[in-house]
Amino acid sequence: MRKMPLRELAERAGASPSFVSQLERGRTSASIGMLRRIAGALGLTVADLFTEENEVGHRVLPRAHRPELPTGPGARKYLVSQRPLRNVEVYVGEFDPGASTGDEPYAHGDSQEIFVVLGGRVTLWLGDQDEARSYELAAGDSIEYRTSVPHRVANAAEEPAEVMWIIAPPTPD
Structure with a gap:
């Protein structure tokens, strides 16, 4: 979604590229702290990491x-x-x-x-x-x-x- 290279994400999150790769493929799990760092590196919240929606529809923000x-x-x-x-x-x-x-x-x-x-x-x-x-x-x-x-x-x-x-x-x- 961000078109961010895996190595860059790993560096920003303070993790190894191999860990991020394994996490992305579902071969390992992460602590809440690590999920917060990954979400922060992506400009997201931890909850955003768990959304099932691929496309967001029209949203009104009053x-x-x-x-x-x-x-x-x-x-x-x-x-x-x-x-x-x-x-x-x-x-x-x-x-x-x-x-x-x-x-x-x-x-x-x-x-x-x-x-x-x-x-x-x-x-x-x-x-x-x-x-x-x-x-x-x-x-x-x-x-x-x-x-x-x-x-x-x-x-x-x-x-x-x-x-x-x-x-x-x-x-x-």
Whole structure:
């Protein structure tokens, strides 16, 4: 589903490739701790590992039920794509005036990320903090980059901003 090589999964989960191979073929079992590490490496929950569904049908996610991720003061980030994440992960964010994703840029995995401004204006910095390049983006603007590039977002405007992150394939962290 993730198109992740077995060796990469084993490395991310802290297991040997032979163990993961045997587990995948049903020749061994795993502890709860190991299942948690494997699920985490795949961007899943342990329960997702036991689902019998190969294809997920249409699923509605009411705005009030979006899982919220921890962010800084005045900022909210919500997961829009539903688990198990298969090919893409999508987040929306809301930034009050002066709010940001934090003072430090962050990176995660090495996937393609598209950042879209849905409303308001924000500044997106790409690169390490000392050498970051800034981009002023308004409603309707977008930019794409690798998730391995450190990045951060801030709303210096006097009105709230709404943004969307689209990441493919989903990142494990």
